[in-house]
Amino acid sequence: MIAELRTVVDLGPFANISPGLTLIVGALLVPFLSGWVRSAWTLVLPVIAFAHLMLLPEGYGGHLYVLGLDLVTLRVDDLSWMFGVIFLIATLLGMIYALHESHWLQPTVGLIYAGSAVAAVFAGDLMTLFVFWEGIALSSVFLIWARGTNAAYHAGIRYLVIQVGSGVLLLVGLLIHHNATGSLAFNALGLDSPGGLLMFVAFGIKCAFPLLHNWLEDAYPEATVVGTVLLSSFTTKVAVYALARGFAGTDILVPIGAMMAAFPIFYAVIENDLRRVLAYSLNNQLGFMVVGIGIGTELALNGAVAHAFADILFKGLLFMSMGAVLFRVGTVKGSELGGLYKSMPWTTAFCLVGAASISAFPLFSGFVTKAMIMSAAMKEGYFWTWMILLFASAGVFHHAGIKIPYFAFFAHDSRTRCKEAPWNMLIAMALAAVGCIAIGSLPIYFYQLLPYASSYEPYTTEHVITQLQLLMFSALAFALLMRTGIYPPELKSINLDSDWFYRRLGMNLVEGVAGLAAAVGASFGSIVNGFTTTLGGVLHRHIGPDGVLGRTWPTGTMAFWTTLMLGAYLLFVYLS
Amino acid sequence: MSDPDKRHTIPLGERSYWLDRPSNVNKLVYAFYALCGLILAVDIFVPKHGPFAIEHAFGFYGLFGFFACVVLVLIAKQLRRVLMRPEDYYDR
Numbered sequence: 001m002i003a004e005l006r007t008v009v010d011l012g013p014f015a016n017i018s019p020g021l022t023l024i025v026g027a028l029l030v031p032f033l034s035g036w037v038r039s040a041w042t043l044v045l046p047v048i049a050f051a052h053l054m055l056l057p058e059g060y061g062g063h064l065y066v067l068g069l070d071l072v073t074l075r076v077d078d079l080s081w082m083f084g085v086i087f088l089i090a091t092l093l094g095m096i097y098a099l100h101e102s103h104w105l106q107p108t109v110g111l112i113y114a115g116s117a118v119a120a121v122f123a124g125d126l127m128t129l130f131v132f133w134e135g136i137a138l139s140s141v142f143l144i145w146a147r148g149t150n151a152a153y154h155a156g157i158r159y160l161v162i163q164v165g166s167g168v169l170l171l172v173g174l175l176i177h178h179n180a181t182g183s184l185a186f187n188a189l190g191l192d193s194p195g196g197l198l199m200f201v202a203f204g205i206k207c208a209f210p211l212l213h214n215w216l217e218d219a220y221p222e223a224t225v226v227g228t229v230l231l232s233s234f235t236t237k238v239a240v241y242a243l244a245r246g247f248a249g250t251d252i253l254v255p256i257g258a259m260m261a262a263f264p265i266f267y268a269v270i271e272n273d274l275r276r277v278l279a280y281s282l283n284n285q286l287g288f289m290v291v292g293i294g295i296g297t298e299l300a301l302n303g304a305v306a307h308a309f310a311d312i313l314f315k316g317l318l319f320m321s322m323g324a325v326l327f328r329v330g331t332v333k334g335s336e337l338g339g340l341y342k343s344m345p346w347t348t349a350f351c352l353v354g355a356a357s358i359s360a361f362p363l364f365s366g367f368v369t370k371a372m373i374m375s376a377a378m379k380e381g382y383f384w385t386w387m388i389l390l391f392a393s394a395g396v397f398h399h400a401g402i403k404i405p406y407f408a409f410f411a412h413d414s415r416t417r418c419k420e421a422p423w424n425m426l427i428a429m430a431l432a433a434v435g436c437i438a439i440g441s442l443p444i445y446f447y448q449l450l451p452y453a454s455s456y457e458p459y460t461t462e463h464v465i466t467q468l469q470l471l472m473f474s475a476l477a478f479a480l481l482m483r484t485g486i487y488p489p490e491l492k493s494i495n496l497d498s499d500w501f502y503r504r505l506g507m508n509l510v511e512g513v514a515g516l517a518a519a520v521g522a523s524f525g526s527i528v529n530g531f532t533t534t535l536g537g538v539l540h541r542h543i544g545p546d547g548v549l550g551r552t553w554p555t556g557t558m559a560f561w562t563t564l565m566l567g568a569y570l571l572f573v574y575l576s
Numbered sequence: 577m578s579d580p581d582k583r584h585t586i587p588l589g590e591r592s593y594w595l596d597r598p599s600n601v602n603k604l605v606y607a608f609y610a611l612c613g614l615i616l617a618v619d620i621f622v623p624k625h626g627p628f629a630i631e632h633a634f635g636f637y638g639l640f641g642f643f644a645c646v647v648l649v650l651i652a653k654q655l656r657r658v659l660m661r662p663e664d665y666y667d668r
Contacts, residue, residue: 269652270660342593378626386628394644410595417590465622466631469615469638476612477645479605488653494666495659503666 020119027111072124099424137163143227159219173198207239249296261287265395303372314357321351324421334490339413359401
């Protein structure tokens with residue numbers, strides 16, 4: 001399939017270099033450029049990388065021999081190619097969206113981040129995958145920190161600890177796997193060995209499995225306007241790719257995916273920060289892909305890959321539209337928005353295209369991609385999974401399809417008037433919208449790009465009518481609940497999620513131990529008393545609420561040391 | 577990064593929009609109700625081929641979508657009692 005698209009030209013030494021490295025090396029130039037030259041370079045670079053990918057021959061390349069390990073840094077096949085293509089498209093859209101940024105930081109780390117993601121999907125062995133897995137974590141955190149707020153700083157540190165932690169699990173897993181099998185090849189891994197199990201958890205963290213998910217909803221909405229758009233495209237989709245490569249057809253993924261698809265939508269209904277609502281719906285869409293990978297038939301895997309491809313475009317588009325609102329109005333809280341269609345008509349229109357696509361309206365991308373997963377679940381007789389996915393489909397329309405555009409652009413007029421989004425954001429949104437409609441309206445061409453030959457036909461009368469029924473009656477429920485006042489209003493609030501365990505319970509335990517030390521100290525005799533209260537005091541001073549080690553510092557120092565150790569390790573691997 | 581300075585409140589003499597009139601909103605909503613009725617009615621003429629029997633019942637997708645969303649919202653509303661905290665909860 002790819003062979004038809006690819007004109008094989010002799011790339012010389014570049015035939016052994018990952019297009020991801022093209023992006024990363026090119027990104028290092030960005031800080032040294034300025035003005036329109038820098039802008040032009042950030043746009044030309046993804047195009048160069050794309051051309052590089054198009055010219056790469058299929059197969060393995062970039063062999064390295066380090067520390068007695070055979071590394072295959074480049075593998076181009078149907079699966080990795082598809083992810084490479086959409087990653088580079090998302091990179092270009094993200095760079096167009098970032099053109100108004102005058103500072104070099106975000107385009108630079110954005111391109112390094114995108115390059116790491118591209119290099120990770122083209123990794124032919126697990127060690128190369130690990131290196132870029134960590135590259136993704138270390139580069140992307142700057143897109144959160146660049147927001148410059150206190151909340152973003154702390155969320156970034158939590159994000160980094162969890163992402164680097166996922167990398168450490170991957171590293172331990174791959175070393176165990178290497179010891180057991182003598183191979184580092186990144187192919188089907190399976191859950192029957194401890195190494196495979198650890199890597200499964202590592203992928204699961206990055207893919208936001210239930211209870212391992214909260215870094216996503218915690219960190220993404222705290223990132224910059226541009227940062228959230230880029231973040232939504234890469235990290236979790238690399239994990240989807242890794243699962244599809246290593247664990248296709250693993251049964252346990254089916255219930256895991258179904259839970260992911262269902263649970264976040266409850267949060268999405270009551271969440272006030274509209275970019276956080278989108279983060280929950282991102283988690284929900286990942287659930288569909290994970291189910292597809294778990295079912296593991298050709299139709300299901302095609303569906304998972306197609307849906308990942310489509311999701312990068314429509315979720316990116318939705319995050320872009322909310323980013324434009326944040327940029328112009330200064331907030332994306334549903335409780336403070338409304339009536340913005342008057343000020344931002346184009347942004348509204350593009351947001352509606354994204355909303356229709358994620359909701360899987362006929363003629364929009366979600367309709368032709370999600371249906372493959374649903375259809376595979378039906379074919380293989382997963383009745384309850386199918387029911388849950390149907391529930392999640394109605395739910396995603398409810399919160400991402402209706403709630404996002406409704407509370408931002410319509411609802412009651414917040415009397416806020418602002419300018420339309422900057423031209424560069426409008427162009428990026430327009431291109432993403434065209435992509436969503438093209439995939440949805442001309443699926444025949446899109447299906448030819450998928451890893452397996454597909455005879456799936458999305459546009460049957462039955463499918464169109466039943467899907468329209470599902471969506472319109474979901475909207476009917478919204479309309480009736482809204483007009484009867486039953487629908488919960490947008491309130492200035494946050495909602496507890498699994499991050500509570502480490503952000504609140506963990507803190508209370510630390511404070512409790514310090515308090516206990518002080519209390520035990522007080523009950524002893526005077527000599528002991530003097531000593532222990534000093535100890536309690538010292539503990540309290542360092543670990544208590546105002547202590548150096550209290551609050552954010554434990555995670556901060558941990559992130560610092562983990563990063564340092566990893567950096568040293570990487571250096572060791574590459575230099576020796 | 578963002579530029580809230582460019583945020584303005586409603587200018588004097590701004591033109592009124594078609595959607596500003598509640599009667600127009602009602603027109604849209606009633607048209608939508610009619611459309612829902614129509615899409616439910618054509619269900620009779622659409623043969624279903626799926627393997628699950630429940631799917632073949634009249635109007636299954638419509639009813640499922642409607643009740644799924646009502647249940648979703650009602651449960652989510654109750655979840656607020658347990659999960660909702662002030663915005664500065666983690667900063668205190």
